[in-house]
Amino acid sequence: MTGLSMPLRPVVFGEVLYDMFPDGTEVLGGAPFNVAWHLQGLGLAPLFVSRVGHDRLGDRILHAMDEWGMDTSAVFQDPDHPTGQVRVSLENGQPDFDIVPDVAYDHVMPGMVKNLYDHRAYGPLYHGSLIGRMPDSAQTLSLLRQSAPSIFMDINLRAPWWNKAQLDELLQGINWIKMNDNELATLSGCQIDNNESVEQTTRGMLENYAWQAAIVTRGSEGAMLLTPEQTRLIAPVEVGRLVDTVGAGDGFSAVWLAGLLRDWSDEVKLQRAVEFASAICSLRGATNQDVEFYRHYRYLWTL
Template identity: 45%
Template structure:
């Protein structure tokens, strides 16, 4: 079996819209998809139901060339789902409970090579079963752990998220999540330094939407990047996941922090010009593969 560029642990789900349409997503899945398309195949660890949605997910992975060797099938719980409702043009999201990705089984991947870069989010750790599976994986892992914070009400508690930060080497979050975890009058940079020093992090990356991103490297040096003012925005769904995927590439390939930030911002800026969190057209990714050679 081909050695994975990195290992991704977490949810895959469908966003279900009122008109009956649905879009495949979930932050870890989106990250794994981008890595595959960028020529850095990831081993994606997740769980789907024994249902039509689960079969559709596995089929999409096969079509994209993603390995399915760490995917689990659950006969008792449905494939992940988010119900989206639209009120006065504004979407609201209801992340359904007791989904297949809440029951990722640690026993199923005890044979994996536990080395390299390990990515996980926070949503898939809401249930004790998947949470324990992720913790078990980390305890025997050789290599850096990357935590991508995705705070989705009501599925998180501050003390629990900070425990996961303590188990990570790299932390990515957005400015709203930073404020939720560390409320108060301190500056953004002070809060980032506080997280890095308290939890002995190799790096902290903060995405700020239209304002770009900031990052601390292992020396505690602060860098920032602003997006091009002329980017075309179709939708911003999955922009943070696109950013995270390039962060993983940069960390694994030892790019300097300013290079990581610039390339991650460029990739995320291109993605928001597309509809949805992932892109099916290989040409979209090829220009970045070529530029990064």
């Protein structure tokens, strides 16, 4: 939408959790939650749909969302399952991630959202692949996908919580998809080692699934956007001070959604998404509580 009209509110469905480190550090995250956080910071007022436990961590999540001004009306509390956790351990100096199963976000029930899209203020649906790992939330995801006017799927393959048959079903009927080159290689079974192989493999999938656009992020190689009409390649934006790359892809997705809602051209969406993802790499962690960080982009992009 343009002019003075208000954009539709994006709906973000998926996991919210805490990364639990051996030293006792607890870090709030989950890719869909990170996307919703950025969208809120950018002034897009997302509706985040998930579930947390009736426990200490669940209360902390709701408090953090309140403090950030996020709508908590679709984050349901579960008296029977705990808030999501990822247990991080170190083995030979390398981190190992155990995504705890059967947690609150695995049990978002279809009845909780069955009339959500009757409210015309809601627009594109964002989701990943982890939220469909267990039957309750998988059924809810299916219901939301049937109701949403458009769908942006961000592939986040987390072993052992996916299989090719289920993923193939999710890849159908969506409008936009984002994945990194490693995920592209896993999905396609092809070797991905240069831009030519990325383009060739992705274009085959684009035509097979009839997506409007496919985005492949390539880290230090930048990102590639493919539509039925063209291919665009953009180099990464130089990071002044690289802190870590955690959550850069989630920042990219948030800005792509913002561009969809504001009718930016594909070229502008791609450029701004890469720029924002690079800025995230200069911060510690996946999200940022600095209002000025987001205000800069809201002003720059007239959000």
